[in-house]
Amino acid sequence: MKMAFVGRIIDGTGKAPFDGVVLIDGEKIERVGLIGEVEIPPKTKTIKVNSGTILPGLIDCHVHLMGERTLDFMKSAFEPSELKSVRAAMDCSKLLDAGYTSVRDVGGLGIYLKRAIEEGEIKGPRILSAFKILSQTGGHGDMHSLPLDVAARVGFSRLCDGADDCRKAAREQFREGADFIKICTTGGVLSERDLPTSAQFTLDEIRAIVEEAQRVGSFVAAHAEGAEGIKNAIRAGVKTIEHGDFIDDEGIKLMLENGNILIPTFSIGERIISEGEKYKVPEWGIKKMHQLWKVQSENFKKAKRAGVKIAAGTDFGGGPLTPLGENAQELELLVREGLTPMEAIVAATKTASEALNMKDKVGTLEAGKFADLIVVEGDPLSDISTLRKTENIKVVVKEGKIEKHLRSNKITIS
Numbered sequence: 231m232k233m234a235f236v237g238r239i240i241d242g243t244g245k246a247p248f249d250g251v252v253l254i255d256g257e258k259i260e261r262v263g264l265i266g267e268v269e270i271p272p273k274t275k276t277i278k279v280n281s282g283t284i285l286p287g288l289i290d291c292h293v294h295l296m297g298e299r300t301l302d303f304m305k306s307a308f309e310p311s312e313l314k315s316v317r318a319a320m321d322c323s324k325l326l327d328a329g330y331t332s333v334r335d336v337g338g339l340g341i342y343l344k345r346a347i348e349e350g351e352i353k354g355p356r357i358l359s360a361f362k363i364l365s366q367t368g369g370h371g372d373m374h375s376l377p378l379d380v381a382a383r384v385g386f387s388r389l390c391d392g393a394d395d396c397r398k399a400a401r402e403q404f405r406e407g408a409d410f411i412k413i414c415t416t417g418g419v420l421s422e423r424d425l426p427t428s429a430q431f432t433l434d435e436i437r438a439i440v441e442e443a444q445r446v447g448s449f450v451a452a453h454a455e456g457a458e459g460i461k462n463a464i465r466a467g468v469k470t471i472e473h474g475d476f477i478d479d480e481g482i483k484l485m486l487e488n489g490n491i492l493i494p495t496f497s498i499g500e501r502i503i504s505e506g507e508k509y510k511v512p513e514w515g516i517k518k519m520h521q522l523w524k525v526q527s528e529n530f531k532k533a534k535r536a537g538v539k540i541a542a543g544t545d546f547g548g549g550p551l552t553p554l555g556e557n558a559q560e561l562e563l564l565v566r567e568g569l570t571p572m573e574a575i576v577a578a579t580k581t582a583s584e585a586l587n588m589k590d591k592v593g594t595l596e597a598g599k600f601a602d603l604i605v606v607e608g609d610p611l612s613d614i615s616t617l618r619k620t621e622n623i624k625v626v627v628k629e630g631k632i633e634k635h636l637r638s639n640k641i642t643i644s
Contacts, residue, residue: 237279242286242579242594281640287331287602289582292543295338299549322354324555337363360412370414400442416459426455436466475526496563498545542578558617
């Protein structure tokens with residue numbers, strides 16, 4: 231069936247808004263152009279957006295579909311996996327309702343959730359999943375407070391040491407259905423016994439993982455906060471740098487030379503600092519976040535000025551502190567950190583699609599791509615926070631199917 235959306239369009243490429251038509255045929259976009267230039271065939275279902283904005287479906291490049299409801303890790307580690315699965319399924323519905331038609335699950339249950347979505351059992355965004363996070367023993371993905379054998383059993387990481395074991399761990403994730411690999415090349419904030427500045431994994435270990443991903447046409451995303459761990463990841467061939475708090479001038483130069491994408495995840499830091507104590511984030515985690523918050527802001531601005539590609543990601547995993555469905559907070563924070571509203575939208579659409587390895591399929595409203603789009607009440611270029619309010623997302627289309635349509639006298643269907 232053909233559909234046409236008519237109204238003010240922000241197409242995700244970064245060019246100025248225009249009054250136009252998005253013509254959809256089945257699951258793909260057939261044509262996008264100015265009103266009067268695109269002929270709408272007879273019997274086409276036409277949605278006229280009299281007030282509001284048509285945009286590409288939003289993309290979050292860094293979520294954890296784990297069904298978590300607390301960052302008290304001792305509590306969450308021993309909750310039943312079945313309970314977490316039900317919660318994660320509900321989180322998928324919240325994401326779609328908020329206008330997110332694609333996400334990268336950088337450690338979580340996404341390999342199972344995407345199957346349920348594809349089968350039509352639950353509603354949710356398109357999911358690319360890394361399944362288990364690869365971490366060295368004692369690294370950021372290890373649960374330091376637990377005995378090693380218990381941590382390996384209840385955690386959501388695969389601990390691996392040495393190039394051969396790392397290679398095997400990568401193969402295991404692809405065997406289970408992973409779309410890409412997530413690794414930790416530095417310590418982090420929410421890992422008790424390491425520091426964000428500490429490098430983890432050797433170059434040989436990282437290269438082994440990258441090689442395995444490249445063999446199957448995939449890529450590696452790296453949790454990387456410290457300068458040396460960032461540079462090790464880039465030199466070994468990693469595609470995206472998650473967080474990047476302590477990136478230095480050499481790291482920025484390497485990112486520009488290699489075309490890496492930075493995903494700063496400001497939202498998790500903002501939430502931990504403002505409400506972490508209320509929601510039982512460990513004291514040591516809150517302390518570390520305070521120590522790097524200003525540094526991350528300064529280094530991000532430096533990377534942005536240099537021309538490093540930026541994609542949007544929240545590091546949200548569900549629950550009251552990091553609620554999936556409020557992911558557009560990241561766009562607000564990107565604007566606060568120096569991006570224009572248009573640049574923030576591009577970070578959550580066009581550049582985000584590159585981080586998914588899907589730039590030819592999603593991310594912009596262009597002919598031949600999947601018909602993923604949203605209709606937003608208001609103008610996000612005037613007020614980027616418009617995108618954060620779920621009630622403002624009036625229509626959500628994923629692969630040509632209307633997944634959400636709220637009644638509005640400003641949107642007419644004929």
